[in-house]
Amino acid sequence: MFKAYIFTILLAVFSFNSLAQNHxxxxxxxxxxxxxxxxxxxxxxxxxxxxxxxxxxxxxxxxxxxxxxxxxxxxxxxxxxTFPSKCEVKIDGKTLVPGVDYIVNPGCPSIRKKLIIQSISDHKSYPEKRKRTALLYDTSYKLEKQELASAGNFNLKIHLQKKLTWSVATSKDSRSGIEILKTSFPVNSKKIKVKIISKMxxxxxxxxxxxxxxxxxxxxxxxxxxxxxxxxxxxxxxxxxxxxxxxxxxxxxxxxxxxxxxxxxxxxxxxxxxxxxxxxxxxxxxxxxxxxxxxxxxxxxxxxxxxxxxxxxxxxxxxxxxxxxxxxxxxxxxxxxxxxxxxxxxxxxxxxxxxxxxxxxxxxxxxxxxxxxxxxxxxxxxxxxxxxxxxxxxxxxxxxxxxxxxxx
Ligand SMILES: [Zn+2]
Incomplete structure (x- = not known):
């Protein structure tokens, strides 16, 4: 009885130890x-x-x-x-923190530009004549292909998000794009400066x-x-x-x-x-x-x-x-x-x-x-x-x- 008792304790200690080791x-x-x-x-x-x-x-x-x-x-x-070198995004002179405030679209082509931010929701006509434009759209907004085509000569898509979720792309997108955390995006921002280098x-x-x-x-x-x-x-x-x-x-x-x-x-x-x-x-x-x-x-x-x-x-x-x-x-x-x-x-x-x-x-x-x-x-x-x-x-x-x- 006593032996069996000792044996049970030993077994329990042993299995606990081996579990702890696994852990x-x-x-x-x-x-x-x-x-x-x-x-x-x-x-x-x-x-x-x-x-x-x-x-x-x-x-x-x-x-x-x-x-x-x-x-x-x-x-x-x-x-x-791939994105082999440092990414930089500045909005109205304020530097955003990569991974925390924004992510780059996985298929993003290289871009190095200063752009004017134009929100898709607050104007009727798209910025067709303005070359140096970044097109901004909000969290729930779904940018349709047709709309993108008619949106004219913009250089960058900015999608505001509630949560940043990154992934990997096996091809490049036709336009550069970034996602910015909505809470990190200063309201009524006017200008954005981006430097993103990507390489297939x-x-x-x-x-x-x-x-x-x-x-x-x-x-x-x-x-x-x-x-x-x-x-x-x-x-x-x-x-x-x-x-x-x-x-x-x-x-x-x-x-x-x-x-x-x-x-x-x-x-x-x-x-x-x-x-x-x-x-x-x-x-x-x-x-x-x-x-x-x-x-x-x-x-x-x-x-x-x-x-x-x-x-x-x-x-x-x-x-x-x-x-x-x-x-x-x-x-x-x-x-x-x-x-x-x-x-x-x-x-x-x-x-x-x-x-x-x-x-x-x-x-x-x-x-x-x-x-x-x-x-x-x-x-x-x-x-x-x-x-x-x-x-x-x-x-x-x-x-x-x-x-x-x-x-x-
Ligand atoms: Zn997984």
Whole structure:
């Protein structure tokens, strides 16, 4: 009895310690990937390549096997519009702070001009004869194509916004444009001075792929995926991407650590994708030309992790309604009313919103998990490690996903 009691305590202490270790490992990984040394894991200063090397080293140190001649890297390339030098915006002589007060449209062509601001709502005729004009429109205003065409000879679009949400473009827009936070825009401003240099580049990127061999069914794979790229830099301003998606990569790596010590029946492959933000390019490339050693037909189930930093409001499951048997298994893994990992699930259908999409379109079964909570930084400079500190739901969702994998 006493022995059993001691044993129970030891087991509890041990599992608490190993959970705490997981938690610390994941937070440290997020802190590293979202640090300024990785430049927002994008297209300036080799940010995404630095992340690819970091993940490769982790695979190697953790004992993951490469599929190809001792390399984990799956290469591909795509065009992307970049902002390699400092962006400057001044309104009536006042300098706006990039990322805080404004963002540049991702497809913005270079522009270096002093312009007169003309609001679209407060005049009837567009500034056809005035060449040096910036066209201003408000938060809710939708500038129609036709209207743009008839708006004449303006040089810059200024869209006022309630929240700044940046992204990546693979081509240039026909006109330069910026978005300014409505509260940062001085009322009745007359003049704007802009200096934005953009450059289209053909960007080389790498998916990072490794695996842990199964104990029984070695040629069938459960695949865990997470994209490691983010938006990179807008001039000197870094978009760190802590939740999107250093958090998902951290959990994927945490799973790799766990399953390297506790291999399961099936082999488990891990794919860290690049090129997600410009339009799921890394995962599309892989499904276009999969490696012969990891063909789509050998994937039993795929789990994509993106935005795994919160969880107080449960977990969203994309494709839950498409694969109800697997959704049942997930609910089973979550436990009963007395012992539940997460408060609940948001069951969703198909969605082209992360890297699971092309796999499922091409016949692979899979879910995309993202955690829901109060964390509201998305594609902005606030998605950083100061704001993202992992809580208890990281541990709980880790255990839930691990238990789900064991039920597959
Ligand atoms: Zn993402």
């Amino acid at each position: 610390n490992f994941a937070q440290k990984t997020i802190d590293t990937l979202a640090s300024s040394a990785f430049y927002g894991r994008g297209y300036v200063k080799d940010g995404d390549k630095k992340a690819a090397i970091f993940i490769s080293k982790f695979y190697s140190n953790t004992g993951l096997k490469p599929f190809k001649n001792s390399s984990y890297l799956y290469p591909f390339s795509f065009p992307v519009n 580049v053909n960007h080389d990127a790498f998916n990072v792929i490794g695996y842990i061999e199964g104990t029984e069914i070695k040629d069938t794979f459960i695949v865990l995926t997470a994209h490691y790229d983010h938006l990179g830099m807008m001039g000197k301003t870094i978009f760190p991407g802590a939740n999107d998606n250093a958090s998902g990569v951290a959990m994927m790596m945490d799973m790799a650590k766990y399953f390297s010590k506790n291999p399961c029946k099936y082999s488990i492959a891990f794919i860290a994708f690049a090129g997600e933000e410009p339009g799921l390019i890394g995962s599309k490339s892989y499904t276009d030309i999969p490696w012969a050693e990891l063909p789509l037909g050998k994937i039993k189930f795929l789990i994509n992790l993106d935005l795994m930093g919160s969880g107080e409001k449960g977990m969203a499951v994309v494709n839950a309604t498409i694969f109800p048997d697997y959704f049942n298994k997930l609910q089973q893994a979550n436990g009963n009313a007395e012992k539940k990992y997460l408060t609940g699930f948001k069951s969703r259908g198909k969605a082209a919103n992360s890297d699971h999409y092309w796999f499922v379109e091409r016949g692979v079964k899979g879910f995309f998990f993202y955690l829901m909570g109060d964390y509201n930084h998305y594609h902005d400079i606030g998605d950083n490690t100061k704001n993202l500190r992992l809580g208890e739901f990281y541990d709980k969702s880790f255990l839930l996903i691990r238990d789900f994998i064991l039920l597959i």
